[in-house]
Structure formats: structure tokens, C-alpha cells
Amino acid sequence: MFYYLFQYIENEFGFPGASVFQYISFRAALSVITSLLISMVFGKWIINYLLKKQVGESIRDLGLTGQMEKQGTPTMGGLIILAAILIPVLLFAQLHNIYVQLMILTTVWLGFIGFLDDYIKVFKKNKAGLAGKFKILGQVVLGLVIGTVLYVNDQVVVREKLPDGASVENVEDASGPEVDDIEAAHWQRIKSTKTSIPFFKNNEFDYASLLSFLGPGYEKWAFLIFIPFVILIITAVSNGVNISDGLDGLATGTSAIVGGALGVLAYVSGNIFFADYLNIMYIPLSGELVVFISAFVGACVGFLWYNSYPAQVFMGDTGSLALGGIIAVFAIAIRKELLIPILCGIFLVENLSVVIQVGYFKYTKRKYGEGRRVFKMAPLHHHYQKMGMHESKIVTRFWIVCVMLAVLAIITLKLR
Numbered sequence: 001m002f003y004y005l006f007q008y009i010e011n012e013f014g015f016p017g018a019s020v021f022q023y024i025s026f027r028a029a030l031s032v033i034t035s036l037l038i039s040m041v042f043g044k045w046i047i048n049y050l051l052k053k054q055v056g057e058s059i060r061d062l063g064l065t066g067q068m069e070k071q072g073t074p075t076m077g078g079l080i081i082l083a084a085i086l087i088p089v090l091l092f093a094q095l096h097n098i099y100v101q102l103m104i105l106t107t108v109w110l111g112f113i114g115f116l117d118d119y120i121k122v123f124k125k126n127k128a129g130l131a132g133k134f135k136i137l138g139q140v141v142l143g144l145v146i147g148t149v150l151y152v153n154d155q156v157v158v159r160e161k162l163p164d165g166a167s168v169e170n171v172e173d174a175s176g177p178e179v180d181d182i183e184a185a186h187w188q189r190i191k192s193t194k195t196s197i198p199f200f201k202n203n204e205f206d207y208a209s210l211l212s213f214l215g216p217g218y219e220k221w222a223f224l225i226f227i228p229f230v231i232l233i234i235t236a237v238s239n240g241v242n243i244s245d246g247l248d249g250l251a252t253g254t255s256a257i258v259g260g261a262l263g264v265l266a267y268v269s270g271n272i273f274f275a276d277y278l279n280i281m282y283i284p285l286s287g288e289l290v291v292f293i294s295a296f297v298g299a300c301v302g303f304l305w306y307n308s309y310p311a312q313v314f315m316g317d318t319g320s321l322a323l324g325g326i327i328a329v330f331a332i333a334i335r336k337e338l339l340i341p342i343l344c345g346i347f348l349v350e351n352l353s354v355v356i357q358v359g360y361f362k363y364t365k366r367k368y369g370e371g372r373r374v375f376k377m378a379p380l381h382h383h384y385q386k387m388g389m390h391e392s393k394i395v396t397r398f399w400i401v402c403v404m405l406a407v408l409a410i411i412t413l414k415l416r
Contacts, residue, residue, distance in 0.1 A: 001091050003027065021092075024267075028290045031088040032298035039084040039302025043077075047306060047313045050074035073311060076118045077303065078319025082111045084299035085292075085326075093291040098155040099333050102146055103292045103326065110238060110325040113138040114317035129317070139238055139325070143231030146329055150230070151223050157189050158335070159272075159282045189284075193222045195335040196281055198342065198412035204281060205338070233337055234328040240347030241324030243354060247381050248311035249304055250395045254346050254402045255323045256300035261343055261406035262330050263293040268413065269334045278413050286334050296326060309392040343409040346402050353380040 003021050010018035020026050051074055085107055093100045117130035150156050193207040207229065208222035245251035268274040270287025300323070306312040315323075327344065331337045341348055357378035365371035376386035384394045 001095075002030075003092060003094055024287050024290050027092040028263075028294040031092045031291050032294040034088040034091065035084040035295040035298030036302040038087055039080050039299050040305050042083070043080045043302065043306055043313075046080050047074055047077070050076060050313065070311070073314055075122060075314040075316040076115070076318050077307065077313035078111065078114060078118075078315040078317070078322060080306075080313070081299045081303050081315060081319045082107060082322060084302055085295045088295040088298070089292050094288050097285055097288045098149070098153055099286055099289050100292055102149060102329060102333065103289065106142060106146065106325050106329045107322055109138070109142050111318055111322040114319065114321035117317040117321075135321070136235060139235040139321075140231050142325065143234040144227065146234065146332070147223075147227035147230035150332065151193065151226055154191070155285060157191050157284060158194060159284055160188055160190055193226045194281065195338060198339055198409075199415060229337075230332055233332060233340065234325055236351070237328035237331075237340060237344060237347060238321050238324035240344065240351045241327070242317060242320040243379050244347055244350045244381070245315060245320040246379060247385075247391050247395050248309040249307050250381060250398060251320055251323065252300050252304050252307050252315065253395065253399050255327065256297050256304070257399065257402045257406050258327055258343055259293050259297040259300060261409050262327065262334070262336075263290055263297065264410055265336050265339075265413075266290050266293060266330070266334045269336070280413060281335055283334060289330060289333060293330060296323075309395065339409050339412065342405055342412070345405040346398055350379045350381070353383070354378045 006015075006018045006021040009015045086104065089100065089104060095101070113130070113135060117135065120126050121129040194204050195207070197203045197205045206222075207225040208219045210225050211218040211221050214221060241251050241255060244254065266286055266289045268278060269281060269283045270285070270289070272282055275282035303315065303319075307315065324347070328337075328340070331340055331343070336343075353375060356374050360374050361371040375383040377383050381394055381398070385391065
């Protein structure tokens with residue numbers, strides 16, 4: 001909103017300083033500050049409201065130290081996160097940008113699904129919440145919409161360098177107004193399903209190439225690979241964050257770290273100068289996502305004010321499903337989804353620990369007549385709790401590992 005307001009003021013009245021809103025770095029800074037204030041200031045009001053309405057978490061006794069002390073802690077705190085993301089984005093982002101529109105859709109859609117789950121648990125007193133098949137269905141529908149839009153929308157393109165001597169096209173610079181002439185850079189607009197592969201010299205991969213066996217014209221069938229892959233990523237990451245949301249501040253802090261790394265990747269991918277210097281894919285218009293991810297990071301850090309140990313509020317599925325979906329769609333939009341196993345390594349390991357535990361238990365029960373376990377408890381963070389490690393120490397160490405993975409994901413830009 002403010003972007004359009006100050007653009008109008010500048011065009012109509014030539015007001016000094018109004019053009020500062022044209023710059024992503026400035027609006028990103030305002031976005032993170034606003035999201036922090038919303039989550040920290042209004043978060044307390046929302047927590048008090050939830051307490052008044054007795055929207056408390058029902059805790060199962062799993063034999064974990066300090067677990068039952070959390071009984072009655074307000075849940076559905078994800079509403080704080082959603083508000084702290086959406087309000088700054090609506091205030092400072094370019095709302096006509098297709099990538100911003102997709103991120104808003106993702107936030108609202110998965111936030112709504114998570115809200116339904118929490119509502120059923122809290123108000124309907126049904127501990128099972130929303131049936132798993134409906135959660136998956138919601139994630140699949142979102143993936144179908146996101147994948148289709150990214151595949152067919154004309155704004156979703158990449159630009160590649162032309163050979164020397166070719167004509168110069170106008171290019172959008174993510175750090176400011178449109179750049180009309182860059183002598184050393186010649187770019188062509190390409191509609192493709194290419195993405196980036198970490199650690200490889202020529203680090204671009206086209207999903208369409210998997211269908212090359214179909215012969216000439218195989219590129220037009222790329223959606224058969226691309227869209228299902230988008231659905232898979234969104235479902236996996238969204239559920240991964242949901243599973244990780246078991247200790248105070250774990251999912252929130254980890255998401256903030258991942259969001260910070262994604263912000264760096266989005267900025268360099270949407271800035272023609274950095275993309276040229278790093279020899280990476282340049283994605284016009286994607287730089288605007290920095291404003292969104294700044295609100296995302298601010299919302300997560302602000303929520304930690306109340307969610308850090310001992311938590312005064314839990315995000316519930318309202319927050320965890322949305323956070324995971326945002327990370328997934330954001331990575332896909334900037335064509336860095338193949339970095340997710342590194343960047344979201346904590347969520348991946350948490351997911352795998354559950355799969356391994358369940359799979360091994362069923363296998364040994366069939367083979368020996370008695371189920372056996374790999375971990376003392378799954379997900380992995382509960383395994384360490386069973387070993388006697390304090391909750392806050394587990395969370396802090398997971399954060400440290402996440403920082404290391406985030407740095408590794410960023411340096412893959414040159415590590416090839």
C-alpha cells in the first residue's frame with residue numbers, strides 16, 4: 001500500500017525522499033521492524049485473549065521431563081505469526097507482483113487449514129483434530145495451484161545472457177527502479193522449468209529434460225514432472241515443520257534461520273548485478289520476495305519473545321503448517337528448491353526419524369513378533385529428551401546446526 005502511495009506522491013508532487021520506497025532494501029527493513037512490533041506488542045494481547053477463552057493445549061503424558069507442566073498453555077499462537085507476516089507485506093510489498101501474490105495465498109491457505117485443525121482440537125475437544133487426509137488434500141490443492149501458476153504465468157521467467165553483440169533488453173533490478181541500459185550484460189527472456197543444482201559447475205537443471213525420451217517437442221509436457229514435484233515439496237516441508245514443532249522455540253527459531261538464508265538467495269537471484277557476478281540464474285521480479293521474507297523472519301523472531309522456553313504460547317498447526325509451506329513455495333519461486341535438503345536439514349532429519357522409527361517398528365514386529373525401536377522416541381528431539389537432555393539445550397543445539405546448514409546453503413552459490 002505504501003509503495004503505491006509514495007509512488008503517487010512522487011509522480012504527482014515530486015515530494016523529496018518519496019522515491020526511497022522504490023528500493024527493496026528500504027521496504028524490507030520497514031517490513032522486518034513492523035513484523036517484530038506486531039508480534040511482540042500485539043502478541044501479548046492475543047495471548048491474553050486466548051487465555052481468557054481457555055484456548056489451552058491438551059498435553060499427552062509421554063513420560064518426558066517438564067511435559068505435563070505445559071498443560072493449558074495457550075495454543076493457536078500461529079495467528080500472531082500470520083498477522084505479523086501479512087500486515088507488513090500488505091503495507092510495503094508490490095502487491096501486483098506474482099511472486100508476492102503466491103506467497104500471500106500460501107500463507108492464508110495453509111494458515112486456514114492449520115486453524116481448522118487447532119479449532120477442532122481446542123473447541124470441539126477432538127484431540128485428533130482435522131483428519132490427516134484433509135490436511136494432505138489441502139496441501140496438494142495448494143501445490144497444484146502454485147505449480148500451475150508458476151508454469152503458465154508470463155511473469156514467471158528467467159533471463160539468460162545473450163552472446164556478445166546481441167541487443168540489450170530492459171531488465172528489472174531488484175534493488176531499485178528499472179535499469180534501462182547495462183552495457184556489459186545482454187539478457188534474453190526465457191520461459192522454462194529450469195532450477196538450480198547445488199555443487200555443480202553448470203548448475204542448472206530443467207525438469208523437462210526428464211521427458212527427453214519422448215522425442216521432439218517433449219518440452220511441452222514438462223508440467224507432468226514440474227507440478228507433481230511442486231506438490232511433493234510443499235507437502236513434505238509443511239509437514240516437516242509441523243513435526244518439528246514439539247519443543248519451545250524449536251520450529252520458530254529454525255524457521256527464522258532458514259528464512260534469513262532464503263532472503264539472501266532471493267536478493268542475489270533477483271538482482272542482475274549479483275546474479276551476473278555469481279553466475280547464477282537471474283529471476284526478474286523475484287527480488288520483491290525479500291520484502292516478504294523479511295516479514296517472515298521478523299514474525300518468527302518476534303514470536304520467540306513468547307515462544308522461547310518456557311513458552312507462554314504455542315503456535316499450533318495454525319503457524320507450523322503455514323511456516324513450512326511458505327519456506328517450500330519461496331524456495332520453489334527462486335528456483336532453489338533442490339537446496340531444501342541442506343537448508344531445511346533439521347526438518348528433514350525430524351521427518352526421517354519418524355519414518356525410520358515407524359518403518360523399523362513395523363518390520364521387526366512382522367519378523368520377530370515384537371516391535372523394536374531405533375530411537376528412544378520420535379521425532380528426534382524427543383529422543384534427546386528421553387536421554388535426559390534439557391529442552392532448551394536441545395533447541396539451542398538444533399539452532400546451531402541450522403545456522404551451519406544455512407551458511408552451507410548460501411556458499412553453494414560459489415562452491416561449484
